[in-house]
Amino acid sequence: MRSALSFFTLVLASVDLSLALPRAYQQPSRRSSVNILDDVLVFDAPAFDDPANPGNTLVQLQAYVGTRQINLLGPLLSGISGLLDKTLGLDISKNLDRVGDRLALFATVPLGKKDVTVNVNGCGDAATLPPTDGGMAIQNLTLGACKNAVPATAVLGNVKMTFLDSRSPNFTVFPSSADGFGVISDIDDTVKVSHSLDKLLLAKATLIDTPVPVTGMPEVFKSLAKSLKSPQFIYVSASPFQLYPFLRDFISTTYAASNGPIMLKNLTTTDISDIVDFAQSNGIFEYKSAMIDRVHGMYPGKKFLLVGDSTQKDPETYGEAIRKYGDFVACAWIRKVDEANNTDARFAAAFKNVPQAKIHLYSDDEIPALAKVDVAGGKCS
Ligand SMILES: *[C@@H]1O[C@H](CO)[C@@H](O)[C@H](O)[C@H]1NC(C)=O
Ligand SMILES: *[C@@H]1O[C@H](CO)[C@@H](O)[C@H](O)[C@H]1NC(C)=O
Numbered sequence: 151m152r153s154a155l156s157f158f159t160l161v162l163a164s165v166d167l168s169l170a171l172p173r174a175y176q177q178p179s180r181r182s183s184v185n186i187l188d189d190v191l192v193f194d195a196p197a198f199d200d201p202a203n204p205g206n207t208l209v210q211l212q213a214y215v216g217t218r219q220i221n222l223l224g225p226l227l228s229g230i231s232g233l234l235d236k237t238l239g240l241d242i243s244k245n246l247d248r249v250g251d252r253l254a255l256f257a258t259v260p261l262g263k264k265d266v267t268v269n270v271n272g273c274g275d276a277a278t279l280p281p282t283d284g285g286m287a288i289q290n291l292t293l294g295a296c297k298n299a300v301p302a303t304a305v306l307g308n309v310k311m312t313f314l315d316s317r318s319p320n321f322t323v324f325p326s327s328a329d330g331f332g333v334i335s336d337i338d339d340t341v342k343v344s345h346s347l348d349k350l351l352l353a354k355a356t357l358i359d360t361p362v363p364v365t366g367m368p369e370v371f372k373s374l375a376k377s378l379k380s381p382q383f384i385y386v387s388a389s390p391f392q393l394y395p396f397l398r399d400f401i402s403t404t405y406a407a408s409n410g411p412i413m414l415k416n417l418t419t420t421d422i423s424d425i426v427d428f429a430q431s432n433g434i435f436e437y438k439s440a441m442i443d444r445v446h447g448m449y450p451g452k453k454f455l456l457v458g459d460s461t462q463k464d465p466e467t468y469g470e471a472i473r474k475y476g477d478f479v480a481c482a483w484i485r486k487v488d489e490a491n492n493t494d495a496r497f498a499a500a501f502k503n504v505p506q507a508k509i510h511l512y513s514d515d516e517i518p519a520l521a522k523v524d525v526a527g528g529k530c531s
């Protein structure tokens with residue numbers, strides 16, 4: 151089974167990296183602010199009541215900073231173009247602009263020691279993340295100085311840029327109370343048609359095609375937004391973070407009623423060989439389990455509906471989450487994808503020692519009925 155992650159790993163690892171991509175990230179000698187030559191991305195972020203200090207709101211903010219390297223995009227595109235042509239017979243030459251847009255972040259060089267300073271609307275002081283390491287910085291920042299301790303709805307934040315830099319990168323903060331419901335959903339083949347099991351179709355869906363939702367799922371999520379009273383939606387995918395702009399556009403438009411932060415894998419161009427090994431040794435299970443731990447750390451008092459599919463490791467990951475966290479997981483819904491391993495043996499192993507009432511395996515013709523499941527009332531199917 152090929153996952154999106156190992157597909158990209160394959161593609162990137164096969165491209166002549168000495169030509170196309172830098173081997174090491176850049177580490178300036180001193181800390182510095184984001185400047186006009188840098189690319190900065192602040193991911194949409196969840197905000198939560200600090201479990202250790204109730205009444206204080208935290209926002210878990212993650213940022214990426216890289217140097218813009220326009221000269222890398224050409225070699226990257228021609229490498230990928232040649233590889234896809236040779237291995238899959240896929241010709242992307244007529245779509246290079248679009249492929250270039252989708253892969254643009256792969257052509258940035260991660261930068262260390264960069265300070266990212268943000269303002270969140272309605273909150274007094276600017277906050278600064280710890281300096282980037284390998285291009286990334288992540289920290290819980292306090293929103294204690296905000297006018298309303300816990301903002302009721304999504305609020306916009308801005309990255310503070312240096313003088314003369316007219317760009318104004320923004321991000322959305324999604325606050326949610328300590329109780330109530332949440333939804334953790336996979337993206338590929340759960341809410342978006344990605345063809346994870348078919349390399350050619352996966353490459354097309356990821357690089358070229360306009361993204362298409364799994365039929366009926368936007369309506370199901372919209373109805374959950376209502377029946378679960380604005381649950382915190384969090385999308386977790388093992389795709390590399392470089393695909394974030396593409397996936398975020400898709401979720402925030404097609405799934406506007408169930409918009410939320412997207413957690414993606416921290417794949418840096420410096421650790422491709424590690425990632426190859428990691429992916430081959432069930433890295434997706436470990437990564438997704440770690441993301442569920444991360445969500446549990448923020449919202450230990452919520453109940454989550456987990457939504458995934460049978461192409462990768464969602465059944466195994468969600469089964470483990472229920473064994474570990476009990477009623478923190480209200481239900482696990484798994485879409486049975488044609489061609490995936492949908493055997494009783496697989497699901498029995500994945501959900502061993504798990505209350506069967508929490509598990510709902512569904513086929514595509516059962517998707518519309520999901521909207522009628524009374525999850526708030528304790529039902530899973
Ligand atoms: C992302 O990966 C880089 C390089 O391996 C590492 O330095 C950094 O700490 C990681 N960041 C996060 C948020 O995991
Ligand atoms: C946020 O950034 C996007 C992309 O750069 C831009 O299109 C949008 O207008 C910005 N929104 C606000 C409210 O500044």
Ligand SMILES: *[C@@H]1O[C@H](CO)[C@@H](O)[C@H](O)[C@H]1NC(C)=O
Nearest residue numbers: 201202210288289290447448
């Ligand atoms: C942020 O806070 C949560 C909840 O207390 C905790 O689980 C997590 O480890 C913290 N993350 C960081 C990066 O400090």
Ligand SMILES: *[C@@H]1O[C@H](CO)[C@@H](O)[C@H](O)[C@H]1NC(C)=O
Nearest residue numbers: 491492493495496497499500
């Ligand atoms: C399906 O998964 C089960 C349990 O992991 C495994 O024993 C079986 O060999 C798999 N079948 C196929 C066709 O991959």
